[in-house]
Amino acid sequence: MARIAGINLPAKKQIAVALTYIYGIGPSRAREILERTGVAPNTKVMDLTEQDVTALRREVESYLVEGDLRRQVRANIQRLTDIGCYRGLRHKVGLPVRGQKTRTNARTWKGPRPAKAGKRK
Template identity: 35%
Template sequence: MSSEFRYIVRVAGVDLPGDKALAYALADIKGVGVNTAYAVLRKLGFDPHRLLGTLTEEEVEKISNALKNVEALGLPDWMLNRRRDPITGASSHLITSDLLLTVRGDIEAMKKIKSYKGIRHMLGLKVRGQRTRTTGRTGLTVGVRKGASKKQQEKK
């Protein structure tokens, strides 16, 4: 145990609160969810409910390296967030800016080949089959206008 509690801990290039449980603090990293954090911590032999601020520098480094290379831990492919990459065909797990850049690149590729999803992205419409009749509207709020009631029409 570290003799000193740290309120901010840097893991995998992200500042995390030291007063959170380890699994939930790691879930604040983009690309790492609570279930992935639990799986990684169990593989490494850490208690997921331990506070992040109580870890030593070596333990933080061990967790950081494991998150950067999740595939090496032997987790099943369905736990990884990039299964069967379209270019390489390999499964991997991306975090932080790597994840953002890869997703942006995928969207640009869909736009370039003019796939259905790419066209929807270009037009700023819903991509995954959601309804668009009433939701996803932008601009001025336009509601349904009721016609004049019968009494008002008789007065005229």
């Protein structure tokens, strides 16, 4: 099992998929990292050599991932709420931030629907 950026990568997955388990690395960035290090994308994590793991670890460290990225995102949201802009207020209230309609959608943000009085189940 390879440990990169504090995350244990699943041993039976291909390395291109396993890298996406790291917060801040998606499919396209995973492919980019694999091209730079010269590791084949369809290699299983358990089949990686120590040199491959070291090269991947070094390459991933050049990106902002995991705790540092989460901290930066949280700081950006906090800055928006502190200055009191529209986006910050939407974050604070827990509603969609990017202009989506809320009359019928936004259940994830707004939570489950309240039960109607007198409605039979």
